Amino acid sequence: MPEQPNDPELAIAGTGMGGPMDLATSEAATLDKTPGPDGGGPQDRPRSLWSDAWRDLRRNPVFIISALVILFLVVISIWPSLIASGNPLKCNLSKAQEGSQPGHPFGYDGQGCDVYTRTVYGARTSVTVGVLATLGVSLLGSVLGGLAGFFSGVWDSVLSRITDIFFAIPVVLGGLVLLSVVTSNTVWPVIGFMVLLGWPQISRIARGSVITAKQNDYVQAARALGASNSRLLLRHIAPNAVAPVIVVATIALGTYISLEATLSYLGVGLKPPTVSWGIDISSASTYVRNAPHALLWPSGALAITVLAFIMLGDAVRDALDPKLR
Amino acid sequence: MLLEVRDLHVEFRTRDGVAKAVNGVNYGVDAGETLAVLGESGSGKSVTAQAVMGILDMPPGKITGGEILFQGKDLLKLKEEERRKVRGAEMAMIFQDALSSLNPVLSVGDQLGEMFTVHRGMSRKDARTKAIELMDRVRIPAAKERVRQFPHQFSGGMRQRIMIAMALALEPALIIADEPTTALDVTVQAQVMDLLAELQRELRMGLILITHDLGVVADVADRIAVMYAGRIVEQAPVHDIYKAPAHPYTKGLLESIPRLDQKGQELYAIKGLPPNLMNIPPGCAFNPRCPMAQDVCRTDVPPLHEVDDQRVSACHFWRECLNG
Numbered sequence: 035m036p037e038q039p040n041d042p043e044l045a046i047a048g049t050g051m052g053g054p055m056d057l058a059t060s061e062a063a064t065l066d067k068t069p070g071p072d073g074g075g076p077q078d079r080p081r082s083l084w085s086d087a088w089r090d091l092r093r094n095p096v097f098i099i100s101a102l103v104i105l106f107l108v109v110i111s112i113w114p115s116l117i118a119s120g121n122p123l124k125c126n127l128s129k130a131q132e133g134s135q136p137g138h139p140f141g142y143d144g145q146g147c148d149v150y151t152r153t154v155y156g157a158r159t160s161v162t163v164g165v166l167a168t169l170g171v172s173l174l175g176s177v178l179g180g181l182a183g184f185f186s187g188v189w190d191s192v193l194s195r196i197t198d199i200f201f202a203i204p205v206v207l208g209g210l211v212l213l214s215v216v217t218s219n220t221v222w223p224v225i226g227f228m229v230l231l232g233w234p235q236i237s238r239i240a241r242g243s244v245i246t247a248k249q250n251d252y253v254q255a256a257r258a259l260g261a262s263n264s265r266l267l268l269r270h271i272a273p274n275a276v277a278p279v280i281v282v283a284t285i286a287l288g289t290y291i292s293l294e295a296t297l298s299y300l301g302v303g304l305k306p307p308t309v310s311w312g313i314d315i316s317s318a319s320t321y322v323r324n325a326p327h328a329l330l331w332p333s334g335a336l337a338i339t340v341l342a343f344i345m346l347g348d349a350v351r352d353a354l355d356p357k358l359r
Numbered sequence: 360m361l362l363e364v365r366d367l368h369v370e371f372r373t374r375d376g377v378a379k380a381v382n383g384v385n386y387g388v389d390a391g392e393t394l395a396v397l398g399e400s401g402s403g404k405s406v407t408a409q410a411v412m413g414i415l416d417m418p419p420g421k422i423t424g425g426e427i428l429f430q431g432k433d434l435l436k437l438k439e440e441e442r443r444k445v446r447g448a449e450m451a452m453i454f455q456d457a458l459s460s461l462n463p464v465l466s467v468g469d470q471l472g473e474m475f476t477v478h479r480g481m482s483r484k485d486a487r488t489k490a491i492e493l494m495d496r497v498r499i500p501a502a503k504e505r506v507r508q509f510p511h512q513f514s515g516g517m518r519q520r521i522m523i524a525m526a527l528a529l530e531p532a533l534i535i536a537d538e539p540t541t542a543l544d545v546t547v548q549a550q551v552m553d554l555l556a557e558l559q560r561e562l563r564m565g566l567i568l569i570t571h572d573l574g575v576v577a578d579v580a581d582r583i584a585v586m587y588a589g590r591i592v593e594q595a596p597v598h599d600i601y602k603a604p605a606h607p608y609t610k611g612l613l614e615s616i617p618r619l620d621q622k623g624q625e626l627y628a629i630k631g632l633p634p635n636l637m638n639i640p641p642g643c644a645f646n647p648r649c650p651m652a653q654d655v656c657r658t659d660v661p662p663l664h665e666v667d668d669q670r671v672s673a674c675h676f677w678r679e680c681l682n683g
Contacts, residue, residue, distance in 0.1 A: 254414055254454075255522075255525075258451065259473075259525060260446040260447025261443075261473070
């Protein structure tokens, strides 16, 4: 710093940057078949929003931790026998409510079932419900919302009012009413209910981001060059509008898992013999004073899972939101 | 005539009222000819171009009258699907800001190639080869490598070259360039304009050049149409207009160009603001700002007077204006 005024060459180099002459020479240089200063060399790998986002994510510890937790959950929900050798439905009433002992680290629940085995097997239900509900909600919501945003007009008004109606339905009350009439023992009614009540959330986001993307000059430019509506929507608008949907869907995945537990706790979600954290929390809560461990482990697993998905959603949002760049 | 716009009217129906953006525009372009459309922001020059291209947002926009004859057919009577086939293949548009006019998530090669896959049904591989050819044609160096890059990796001038390449891809008969050089540095402006003019000559295309840069116009245009408040107020061959304008608005525009021989003097500016399009003044729309305005200007809309067989002026006093 103190040397700078004494060094005429440095001073000239400093003032010479960025003037019109540089722009002229740089443009001329690119014309001369040499890569310009905007990084044109073949060694320069193309970068897109997605590759930039991936680079950000790989360096983000929050993403790494939550992704590892989720990876672990996915693996044990596909192959629970990897870490749990017992059978979650094989119980021994004589050991009911007993605490931790060798081979059974989490103890036994009220029915004498092994809490460790049931907690491991419960992950499968939670992950299945969460993932399928999120997929359903995202597909339905982004198709309906995207079309409404793109075509606007009457369809948009109709869809927006329908969205408002669905928003007005309280989730738990709606679940109590709708699911209490279902007798099926599978996960499908619960997933169907979540999709039915969840799509308006994604639809609103998708509609908004399609409307924003639609106004971009390149959409009009593509239209001026003869692109059809479907091409505009799929190739030019969707890739530029999908980021917010991904973010909201990732965060929503966590809430669907906890919603499944809530509904199961209330007795309208999944029903035994399905193994689910919600069912276990529900039954353990009746004897929580005698055997708190039977409540603690499934609740803990649920909390960690939901937290992992919400943290993942946060990390993805940070990486995909260009305003934070 | 390749393109003829006849008595075009466009309005925007908004919550606050009806904005009359285009009020009876007439202009035409021949093959190989360049028509420059001059005017301030809000004079209707871009809206007219969008109506010609068929990319006007409707609603709120609405074409309330007129014809757009392209190669003898009235475009306004075509079905949307037929019109889409005209866009890109027969007529194309170059936009002002190339960065925002290129899709950020697609490589330039994909976007150039799209022209061939959409309109010509080419395979992706052939389209890629064509894209490289086009990039060579607009003199983008190392086209083979750069075809995989994304728009943000190019400089402003290079991006505008890509826009030009996209517009010229299918060798359309008509190009509309909406302020193609406004977003560029002065030195790059000249290069891009030269390239556009050269390709236009080579392919014998009609070119409508929308601009407010009188310097650009003098170099490349054959004829000039000056727009004000959604009307053409004067249309004439380039040298005639620069020699002696036949409308006080054109005169004001020419006088507000900084000139070397006026160093140290105050620069002329047209007084007042362009009219509110929801409330255009009665009579001649320019009358509140016109130094020559008389009572008749405040009551009667001036018709298009034929100054000579190539020249029209919408001024009651065009003779006085022409004689200084």
